[in-house]
Amino acid sequence: MPVLVGDYERDRAANELQRHYREGRISTDELAQRLETALRARDAGQLRSALSELPGAWRGADSEAVREALRSPVRTLRNAAILAGTAALWVFWSIGMLVAFVAWLAANAPSLAALLVFPLLWFAASWLLWNGSKRRRARR
Secondary structure, eight states: OOOBOOHHHHHHHHHHHHHHHHTTSSOHHHHHHHHHHHHHOOBHHHHHHHTTTSOSTTTTOOHHHHHHHTOOHHHHHHHHHHHHHHHHHHHHHHHHHHHHHHHHHHHSOOOHHHHHHHHHHHHHHHHHHHHHHHHHHHOO
């Protein structure tokens, strides 16, 4: 089943064609034909045919690679912000756990319970934080 494309992908293809025209790779007539094909495209295969024989990300790419190449920059920024927030939260959590662990050891004698509970609690919370972050970043 072919992957359908939207206005965003068609606009990106049209911009790519105009860039190739400005760089002298295609003539005005060829630009008009290819733009018509790109702007009427319903799936990634039709977009690739409009950009065939031109250098770029479209050449020889499968539909998933095309969709990845056309991914929204807003989504990329959102994912970077989620990752940075998760990393900052993890650092604060880890420092807090280290302070609590040292305080526990100072208040009580080192015990097997402290040596097992704190690392397991840190690992479990880190794992949950990372998996939650992955799910938020995977949303479209």
